[in-house]
Amino acid sequence: MKGTLLKNEPLAKYTSWRVGGPAEQMYLPESKQDLIEFLASLPEDEKIFWLGLGSNLLVMDGGIRGTVINTRKRIKEMDLIDSDKVYVEAGAGCANVARFCTQSGLTGAEFLAGIPGTMGGALKMNAGASGSETWNIVESVEMINATSQVTQKKAADFEIGYRSVKGLNGEWFLSAVLRLNKGESETIQQKIKFLLKERANNQPTNKPTCGSVFKNPPGDYAARLIEACGLKGYVIGGACVSEKHANFIENMGSATAVDIEELIVYIQQQVQQQHGIELQTEVCKVGEAL
Numbered sequence: 001m002k003g004t005l006l007k008n009e010p011l012a013k014y015t016s017w018r019v020g021g022p023a024e025q026m027y028l029p030e031s032k033q034d035l036i037e038f039l040a041s042l043p044e045d046e047k048i049f050w051l052g053l054g055s056n057l058l059v060m061d062g063g064i065r066g067t068v069i070n071t072r073k074r075i076k077e078m079d080l081i082d083s084d085k086v087y088v089e090a091g092a093g094c095a096n097v098a099r100f101c102t103q104s105g106l107t108g109a110e111f112l113a114g115i116p117g118t119m120g121g122a123l124k125m126n127a128g129a130s131g132s133e134t135w136n137i138v139e140s141v142e143m144i145n146a147t148s149q150v151t152q153k154k155a156a157d158f159e160i161g162y163r164s165v166k167g168l169n170g171e172w173f174l175s176a177v178l179r180l181n182k183g184e185s186e187t188i189q190q191k192i193k194f195l196l197k198e199r200a201n202n203q204p205t206n207k208p209t210c211g212s213v214f215k216n217p218p219g220d221y222a223a224r225l226i227e228a229c230g231l232k233g234y235v236i237g238g239a240c241v242s243e244k245h246a247n248f249i250e251n252m253g254s255a256t257a258v259d260i261e262e263l264i265v266y267i268q269q270q271v272q273q274q275h276g277i278e279l280q281t282e283v284c285k286v287g288e289a290l
């Protein structure tokens, strides 16, 4: 079998929060074909978890049972397939997608430049920023299921919402075709520079976080509500509410997943008590408690 199979692999090194216990086994394919063959070889009842760049995950301290598929830096081909269409594989980094589109003189993917995830993660989360979101630019996707069946789907086959995509039916994204608009590379580049500078000014981009922990409730901002509760700098164990952006939780170095989970619950309780609003998490909690 091609690719790499790791046993009992610590997941903390694969998540941007730097927490999480081990994966029972982790498979890193070399190509799309390896992945197709590997999935077909797994027992029917195997639990499968798909990992992107781990930038939106709270992996619990007991780790993940079953198989973790890790496509980062692996299945990452990109190709200009028409004057306004780009083929992108799921493991390609969002920043690389933005760069490829810029170099191809295509505008519309600039917001991806600051999202520290893979295309697969961006598709699953409908990642967005600066007024744009992933599914605005998706024309079609290629999906794979646990028995290695590959299918093509149109964007219209899914129900797309704010940081949510419904209609996956036990499938994962292998690749996407993005439809963009023609633009001027220099202008697109300038826009990306501006967006990245704004992000560095407003977010703790140099700290271990998972980005925004909570979704913004309708008509308001989670960060505003948390800050108004006086929670900036609030600490539980090794986790603290960022002083720079109240919707970010920083791992101060020694945080466990439980510290982060407890801080999430505490924030939710405080916002509920003080504002009567139930904050929903944007981050995906996975795995087992210790």
Ligand SMILES: Cc1cc2nc3c(=O)[nH]c(=O)nc-3n(C[C@H](O)[C@H](O)[C@H](O)COP(=O)(O)OP(=O)(O)OC[C@H]3O[C@@H](n4cnc5c(N)ncnc54)[C@H](O)[C@@H]3O)c2cc1C
Pocket (backbone or CB within 6 Å): 016, 049, 050, 051, 052, 053, 054, 055, 056, 057, 090, 114, 115, 116, 117, 118, 119, 120, 121, 122, 123, 124, 125, 126, 127, 128, 129, 171, 172, 173, 174, 203, 204, 205, 209, 210, 211, 212, 284
């Ligand atoms: C500093 C920082 C800033 C951030 N800024 C933003 C932002 O501006 N906007 C925003 O939306 N998010 C932001 N995020 C959150 C995160 O980057 C996005 O949600 C991103 O899309 C997650 O991609 P990932 O590859 O890291 O996915 P992961 O975190 O690895 O996984 C997230 C989910 O996607 C699933 N998944 C991954 N790959 C696939 C696949 N191929 N097929 C099916 N499911 C898959 C996983 O199983 C999991 O459920 C930020 C995070 C950080 C750390």
